[in-house]
Amino acid sequence: MSTTEFTVEDLKRILREAAGSGDGVSLDGDILDIDFEVLGYDSLALLETGGRIEREYEISLDESAISEAETPRALVEAVNNDLGLAQADPVS
Amino acid sequence: MNGRNSSVVVTGLGIAAPNGLGNRNYWESVREGVSGIGRISHFDPSQYPSRLAGEVKGFVPEEHLTSRIISQTDRMTQLALVGTDCAFADARTQPSEFDEYEMGVVTASSSGGFEFGENELRNLWSQGGQYVSAYQSFAWFYAVNSGQISIRNGMRGPSGVVVSDQAGGLDAIAQARRQIRKGTRMIVSGGIDASLCPWGWTAQLTSRRLSTSSDPNRAYLPFDAEAAGHVPGEGGALVIMEDLASAHERRAPNVYGEISGYAATIDPGAGVESATSLQKAIEQALRNADADPAEIDLVFADAAAVPELDRAEAEALTKVFGVRGVPVTAPKTTTGRLGSGAASLDVATAFLAMRDGVIPPTPNVRIADEYDIDLVSEKRESRAGVRNCLVIARGIGGFNSAMVLRDSNQSSGR
Amino acid sequence: MTEGRVAITGIGVTAPGAVGTKNFWSLLSDGRTATRRISFFDPSDFRSQCAAEVDFDPEQAGLTPQETRRMDRAAQFAVVTAREAAADSGLPFSDVDPYRIGVTIGSAVGATTGLDWEYRTVSDGGRLKLVDHEYAVPHLYNYFVPSSFTAEVAGALGAQGPSTVVSTGCTSGLDAVGHATELIREGSADVMIAGATDAPISPITVACFDAIKATTPRNQDPEHASRPFDGTRSGFVLGEGAAVFVLEDLESARSRGAHVYAEIAGYASRCNAYHMTGLRSDGREMAEAIRVAIDEARMAPERIDYVNAHGSGTKQNDRHETAAFKRSLGEHAYRVPVSSIKSMVGHSLGAIGSIEVAASALAIEHDVVPPTANLHTSDPECDLDYVPLAAREHPTDAVLSVGSGFGGFQSAMVLTSPERSGA
Incomplete structure (x- = not known):
């Protein structure tokens, strides 16, 4: 798993599984730079999302990586950092 | 206040x-x-x-x-x-x-x-x-x-x-x-x-x-x-x-009725079933409602369907209301026992019964000879209306709660 | 509050590091901590590995093997602690009409520990989705519905009056005592056995708090891991225990010559309608609960001599609570001593509210304010007098005790000294 890049589409899928949707802006468009808060995901939803990412990609995210990531772009970058893919373009 | x-x-x-x-x-x-x-x-x-x-x-x-x-x-x-x-x-x-x-x-x-x-x-x-x-x-x-x-x-x-x-x-x-x-x-x-x-x-x-x-x-x-x-x-x-x-x-259109009385007791000691403590809860709830047993038109029974518990409940009802002194029903036989949802559903059902003057039945039950209660096995329309109901709820561990409900026509001057 | 006044006449406490009220008070007044590495199971795979555990021997505590078998640990705590409170009250229970004695036990998570281990058995380590009922213990229903706790306490003390479990998460301990107080005031009971119990230290509870990073990962230093109001705080330390009280109408307590620890003068609970786990930083709903409780006690906020804080040691709570104190007490918030005993006995979820009521009553009894242990580093957002490290002699006639919990509940209670109540 750990050689695969983590994309915003992966994040969308996991967000939906972890915390559903419906409380904010739709996930369908370009959401990379929209704050999680605006998207309708609170800290609890992001903790659940972070936990699922860690399990699926067999990584251990730095605790501050989740709490400090305000946008999908920041979280995707943090995950790829951990996957050793720091240079990859998160938009893919 | x-x-x-x-x-x-x-x-x-x-x-x-x-x-x-x-x-x-x-x-x-x-x-x-x-x-x-x-x-x-x-x-x-x-x-x-x-x-x-x-x-x-x-x-x-x-x-x-x-x-x-x-x-x-x-x-x-x-x-x-x-x-x-x-x-x-x-x-x-x-x-x-x-x-x-x-x-x-x-x-x-x-x-x-x-x-x-x-x-x-x-x-x-x-x-x-x-x-x-x-x-x-x-x-x-x-x-x-x-x-x-x-x-x-x-x-x-x-x-x-x-x-x-x-x-x-x-x-x-x-x-x-x-x-x-x-x-x-x-x-x-x-x-x-x-x-x-x-x-x-x-x-x-x-x-x-x-x-x-x-x-x-x-x-x-x-x-x-x-x-x-x-x-x-x-x-x-x-x-x-x-x-x-x-x-x-706020001109609420549906005033179903009043929560007019309530009391609760617990049986003595875990697992010791007692008609007395249930009777006490019923009597205290009636007193709390300032109601005579004769004013109660309908009882929603707890209806455990465990013989010794049914016996205790029937005995308590007979002591308070007399032999077949009040119609008793248990519509929960059509839903099953719903845990904490059961008694509030009975309260809701009682208000609907009062609204329409209809007593919902306890279907399929053939009451055993030993119980001197008037169990409603077929739907009854009450011409005089259903004005006061008693709801009984018992919990495992010996919890007995009783609540008296009064229809809305009476809930003004109190 | 025109109706009857309610007094605490008996106290029982089972706390980490201290079984029994006397031991509990000496732990608090010495400022000792009872947090340690979890010993009930191997916590190595968990993020947070510390807890405040009770060294509890059911047999030594007077339970029969049969009682021990059928009761979850939390129920065992409740029964043992209720017996201590009953004995302490000196109330001749057999002389009181049993229908005038009720029981209100609070618990946030009921028999979670029992359920956790039993699930492991019936599911064969999580392998069977359709769990095997043949392996279920006969008393599993008592774990399933925790009103069994109240039934056990009522049975043990011969109470037959209004009885229930109050389960409002981490405010359960305050709310159970508040509920019982209302029952005496309205005349539904003369005596209430009221308190709370929880014994949540098991893998499922540790895991669920790990998942939201609410508990501290300070595993290398468990004795100093619970750090309310400290700048280095990093989450709460899970605890367990119970406190139970005998509550009576003040006048009848006086007329039988009972020792009155304190009067319960005011109480309120409020929902924050905000978030199941999060708190707004402005402390508005807690301030509202405090305002109503003080109002019910008919006193000015300035009369509060000591604030027994929720002080869980999470970043968010301690800020929120500090804001709530300022909002409700005004300038007095800066003058009144505030402390969190969770620094010593951890956070036993629903039980802690009652344990804190016990600490509040004992503060009145002894005119001593218990400290906040482990408080060394200041936090600019927590700028009140938190009584760091050492207990303080302090004339204490009125205490405000507050709690805050998952589900968005905030509760506040005011206890006053019997002298203030006027003899």
Whole structure:
């Protein structure tokens, strides 16, 4: 798993599984730079999302990586950092 | 301050029951004795000695709630959130019409969001602690419905959660009445429960009170010579409670009636069944309502369908009301026993019975000779009306609660 | 509050590091901590590995083997602690009409520990989705519905009056006592056995708090891991225990010559309608609960001599609570001593509210304010007098005790000294 890049589409899928949707802006468009808060995901939803990412990609995210990531772009970058893919373009 | 003896009325009902989702569907079923009991479909019950339950059918959470809420809630909370919406709609009001501190929530629970908890326990033991959901910390616990209802509806007044097994539904409504008398204008109260999952089923089996019959019409037969335990179910009712003056002020269209009396006792010692302590609860509730036994037109029995418990209940009723002194019914035989949802559903049913002057039956029961109670086995229309009802709820552990309800025509001058 | 006044006449406490009220008070007044590495199971795979555990021997505590078998640990705590409170009250229970004695036990998570281990058995380590009922213990129903706790206490003390479990998450301990107080005031009971119990230290609870990073990962230093109001705080330390009280109408307590620890003068609970686990930083709803409780006690906020804080040691709570104190007490918030005993006995979820009521009553009894242990580093957002490290002699006639919990509940209670109540 750990050689695969983590994309915003992966994040969308996991967000939906972890915390559903419906409380904010739709996930369908370009959401990379929209704050999680605006998207309708609170800290609890992001903790659940972070936990699922860690399990699926067999990584251990730095605790501050989740709490400090305000946008999908920041979280995707943090995950790829951990996957050793720091240079990859998160938009893919 | 609304005052210690001011009238507290019910102005909205939100019913989710195995034989009807929504007030109208439920009432149409229950007044005709139509049962919602059947073989369990939520999981394969083949390996268990009891296989019947009252499941709420046709409930599609996605039609009512966002996936954001669904992902963090147990089925009982989903039913409770939708039940609350129904109760507000029935009361022809919405939370935005009240000041946020004027609204409270007091619910009963019996086993919390047990199915959610079961899934997380499975994750824990089969995969490890890091597989436990971030929502587990609150999705399963007993306070979850009160918390989620208050958040969804912006209610910032008094909160409460009581657990007294099956008696809890009445205890919650009594606590809500207390809070309204202390000054809160409106409270959502009652209970909705659901634990029809393999782990919840296993826990209920150990009560040794579950019927092992496979015939939905012969499985839950209180006061019958064939009584051999009950059928569990899911669902219940949430009600909107208001101070009478405040309900009049907002011209509430449905003042179903008043919570006029309540009392609770507990049997002496765990497992010691006693008719005396139940009788005491009934008598105290009547006194609290300032009502004579003769004024009660209808009793909703707890109806355990365990012979010694039926005997104690029949004996207490006979002592208070005399031999066949009052019609007694147990519509819960059409839903199964709903944990903390049972008694609040009986309260809702009683108000519908009072509204329409119809006594819903206890179908399929052939009352055993030993019980001197007037058990209503066929629907009765009451020309004189149903003006005062007594609801009895008993919980495992010896909890006895009794509540007196008065129809709305009498709830003005008190 | 025109109705009857309610007094605490008996106290029982089962706390980490201290079984029995006397031991509990000496732990608090010495400022000792009872947090340690979890010993009930191997916590190595968990993020947070510390807890405040009770060294509890059911047999030594007077339970029969039969009682021990059928009761979850939390129920065992409740019964033992209720017996201590009953004995302490000196009330001749057999002379009181049993229907005038009720029981209200609070618990946030009921028999979670029992359910956790039993699930492991019936599911064969999580392997069986359709769990095997043949392996279920006969008393599993008592774990399933925790009203069994109240039934056990009522049975043990011969109570037959109004009885229930109150389960409002981490405010259960305050709310149970508040509920019982209301029952006496309205005349539904003369005596209430009220308190709370929780014994949540098991893998499922540790895991669920790990998942939201609410508990501290300070595993290398468990004795100093609970750090309310400290700048280096990093979450709460899970605890367990119970406190139970005998509550009576003040006048009848006086007329039988009972020792009165304190009067319960005011109480309120409020929902925050905000979030199941999060708190708004402005502390508005807690301030509202405090305002109503003080109002019910008919006193000016300036009369509060000591604030027994929720002080869980999470970043968010301690800020929220500090804001709530300022909002409700005004300038007095800066003068009144505030402390969190969770620094010593951890956070026992629903039980802690009652344990803190016990600490508050004992502060009145002894005119001593218990400290906040482990408080060394200041936090600019927590700028009140938190009584760091050492207990303080301080005339204490009125105490405000507050709690805050998942589900968005905030509760506040005011206790006053019997002298203030006027003899």
